[in-house]
Amino acid sequence: MDLGFYALQLLTGLAYASTLFLLSVGLSLIFGAMGIVNFAHGSFYMLGAYFLYAFTRGQADGFWGGLLLVLATGFVIGAFVERIFIRRVYARPEEYQILLTYALLLIIEDLVRFFFGTGYRAFPMPQAFAGPLFLLGTPFPSYYLFLIGLAAVSALLLGIFLYRTRLGAWIRAATQDREMLEALGVNVPLLYTVVFGVGIALAALGGAALLPMQAATPGMAVDAVINAFIVVVIGGLASVWGALLGAVLIGLVQALGVLFLPEWAMVFPFALMALTLLLRPWGLLGRPPAVRT
Amino acid sequence: MSLRIEGLRAGYGEIPVLHDVNLEVREGEVVALLGRNGAGKTTLIKAVMGMVRVFSGSVAYRGRELIHLPLFRRAQLGLGYVPDDRRIFPELTVRENLLVAQRPGRWNLEQIYRLLPRLKEIEHRKGGLLSGGEQQMLTIARTLMTNPQLLLLDEPTEGLAPLVVEEIARLVLELKGEGLPILLAEQNLKFTGQVADRAYVLETGEVRLEGEMEDLLHREEVAALLAL
Numbered sequence: 001m002d003l004g005f006y007a008l009q010l011l012t013g014l015a016y017a018s019t020l021f022l023l024s025v026g027l028s029l030i031f032g033a034m035g036i037v038n039f040a041h042g043s044f045y046m047l048g049a050y051f052l053y054a055f056t057r058g059q060a061d062g063f064w065g066g067l068l069l070v071l072a073t074g075f076v077i078g079a080f081v082e083r084i085f086i087r088r089v090y091a092r093p094e095e096y097q098i099l100l101t102y103a104l105l106l107i108i109e110d111l112v113r114f115f116f117g118t119g120y121r122a123f124p125m126p127q128a129f130a131g132p133l134f135l136l137g138t139p140f141p142s143y144y145l146f147l148i149g150l151a152a153v154s155a156l157l158l159g160i161f162l163y164r165t166r167l168g169a170w171i172r173a174a175t176q177d178r179e180m181l182e183a184l185g186v187n188v189p190l191l192y193t194v195v196f197g198v199g200i201a202l203a204a205l206g207g208a209a210l211l212p213m214q215a216a217t218p219g220m221a222v223d224a225v226i227n228a229f230i231v232v233v234i235g236g237l238a239s240v241w242g243a244l245l246g247a248v249l250i251g252l253v254q255a256l257g258v259l260f261l262p263e264w265a266m267v268f269p270f271a272l273m274a275l276t277l278l279l280r281p282w283g284l285l286g287r288p289p290a291v292r293t
Numbered sequence: 294m295s296l297r298i299e300g301l302r303a304g305y306g307e308i309p310v311l312h313d314v315n316l317e318v319r320e321g322e323v324v325a326l327l328g329r330n331g332a333g334k335t336t337l338i339k340a341v342m343g344m345v346r347v348f349s350g351s352v353a354y355r356g357r358e359l360i361h362l363p364l365f366r367r368a369q370l371g372l373g374y375v376p377d378d379r380r381i382f383p384e385l386t387v388r389e390n391l392l393v394a395q396r397p398g399r400w401n402l403e404q405i406y407r408l409l410p411r412l413k414e415i416e417h418r419k420g421g422l423l424s425g426g427e428q429q430m431l432t433i434a435r436t437l438m439t440n441p442q443l444l445l446l447d448e449p450t451e452g453l454a455p456l457v458v459e460e461i462a463r464l465v466l467e468l469k470g471e472g473l474p475i476l477l478a479e480q481n482l483k484f485t486g487q488v489a490d491r492a493y494v495l496e497t498g499e500v501r502l503e504g505e506m507e508d509l510l511h512r513e514e515v516a517a518l519l520a521l
Contacts, residue, residue: 166392173382173393180380183342184394185368185439287384 004138009255011135015144015213017251018151022206023224024231025158025243026199032175032238033195036086036097040104041203042225048074048204049216050112053121063126063212070208071201078200082193090192105221112218122215129212143212150209154202155244162240171195175238203228230269234276236286245284294356295320295443295474296341301350303340304498309348310336311498318443318476323469325485325506326478328495329520334478335377337495338445341476342367342374354443369396373441377448377478379432383421387412390420390431391438398440405434408467426457433464444468444475450484462487482519486510494518 027041051070056062085104089096129146132139162168170191173181182188207216207224227250235246250269257265282288296318304310311333318324326334339345341352343364352359359367368374382390391402391412406413409430415423423431429449436444446465450458458481465488469475479485485492485506492509494502496518502509509515 169385169389169393173385173389176382176384177380179344179364180376180382181393182364183344183368183374183376184435185365185396186393187365189363189365 002136002138004136006259007135008138008140009259010252011140011144011148013251013253013255014248015147015251016254017247017249018147019206019210020227020231020250021151021244021247022154022202022209024228024235024247025155025240026202027228028232028235028237028239028243029171030196030199031232033171033178034086034090034174034192035178036090036196037094037101038199039098039101039225040081040108040221041101041199041228042223043105043108043221044074044078044200045203045207045224045228046112046216046218046221047077047108048207049211049220050116050121051204052208052211053116053123053216056123058121058123060124060126060212067205067208071205074201074204075197077204079193079197081200082196086196087189087192105225109218109221112221116216116218118218120215120217121211123211125212141213147209147213150205151247154205155240158202158240167191167194227269230273232283233273234283236283238287239283239285242283242285294318295322295354296476297351297353298337298341299351299353301337301340301352302348303336303345303350304348305336305345309498310345311340314350314495314498314500316493316500316503318474320474321469321472322491323465323475323477323489325489325492326476326495327480327482327485327492327509327515327519328478329480329518331497332495333498334495335447336498338374338447338476338478341445342372368439368441371440371442373436373439373444375433375436375444375446375449377451379428381420381423381428381431381435383419385420386417387420387423387431388416390435394435394438396439400437400440402438405437408464409434426453426460429453429457429461430464433461437468441473444473446475446477448478448480450479450481458484480519482510482515 052066055069056066129143133142231246235242253268257268298316301314302309489506
């Protein structure tokens with residue numbers, strides 16, 4: 001095996017990490033700002049893929065418009081779900097959130113089966129990424145670069161949004177003390193709607209962006225939410241950079257695991273998560289829970 | 294009239310802490326709530342904001358009933374709440390702590406820094422890294438950034454060194470001089486004597502005494518109720 005082969009593996013890992021990041025960062029934001037454990041997060045990732053398929057009727061030439069439409073629809077659906085469902089359980093014990101979001105997961109899965117059937121929905125590679133590129137003489141799909149670029153731009157924009165805008169400062173403040181933020185006159189219920197919308201929009205974008213590489217199935221939601229939780233546990237809840245780090249680690253561990261110990265590859269992400277929980281239960285970039293006096 | 298509380302019963306869960314409390318804060322007036330720990334001072338202030346359960350009674354601000362308004366609406370109407378446990382956003386810088394609270398009006402970043410130059414010096418420090426005195430200054434300044442028309446100050450001198458207490462007293466007197474009405478929960482009688490016009494003394498959730506601050510300062514029952 002030559003160097004090009006390893007480089008390709010690395011790139012594959014990063015491309016996978018990119019969709020993982022888009023998937024998990026919203027989960028992390030939503031938990032951080034709102035305290036909601038969203039078991040349905042992977043379902044919106046799946047919806048993103050199916051929506052791209054539906055909006056474009058499976059035609060590659062509608063890809064770019066379709067992606068934007070998925071992003072916008074994701075935000076609207078997220079905001080709607082927060083207003084109609086999630087809002088009702090803030091004041092209740094955590095079991096209620098888990099029951100509610102788990103119910104959403106089941107409902108969305110059945111809706112997808114109902115409207116799209118149980119089979120695969122594949123999407124052709126968009127024209128712009130038709131040919132391979134070469135890295136150290138090894139061909140690789142140019143779409144990998146798109147995925148990596150998409151995640152990098154999203155992370156950058158999200159960073160600017162959270163650290164350079166007033167709305168972002170509110171979201172960070174809500175992560176630390178929601179009631180106090182509201183006592184300062186900030187409409188926190190509306191802020192929650194926006195946070196949930198943004199988180200869901202990113203997940204939907206992640207699901208849609210993966211569609212040309214991997215066909216959509218009704219079962220992908222459960223896999224996705226498990227992966228998202230692994231990423232977020234490793235990186236640290238409520239941290240954008242934690243989600244980024246967690247996604248890259250899992251992406252690389254998966255890619256290299258397949259290479260060296262293929263029969264164990266499935267286990268590595270879980271092992272990494274277990275190790276994190278043992279050594280740093282609040283995640284690599286998370287904060288230990290503050291002790292309130 | 295800035296604030297009028299009538300027949301207020303409030304508390305946590307099924308348990309009322311306050312029983313039939315009546316209280317008024319007029320425009321431009323500093324009113325103290327005196328009482329021991331557990332007398333209900335914090336509960337009363339939180340009830341005005343809607344942060345505890347109100348069983349019955351009325352809380353009217355400038356003639357408007359607040360009972361059914363959400364917390365952020367009360368703040369937007371002009372209620373400025375300064376919690377006793379400060380509740381600075383620990384991961385936000387001093388500057389960010391101030392900016393998240395900003396609403397249009399007399400107070401902005403520049404005015405706050407002029408009033409409290411120390412905050413300007415540490416503006417890029419994270420809230421969680423401040424000293425107790427700095428946190429207390431910041432929590433008051435942060436609420437001022439909302440440009441409140443009524444300030445609810447919960448035990449601002451708790452746990453602070455005498456020098457810092459004096460600084461807080463100066464700050465409160467300055468705000469009073471601008472005509473800002475203040476409802477102040479306190480145990481520190483000396484501090485309260487410096488700043489308050491009138492006072493209510495609470496014991497086990499009921500108002501035992503009320504009157505002009507000057508008179509109350511010299512009454513033995515007050516000392517007894519405060520267990521001094």
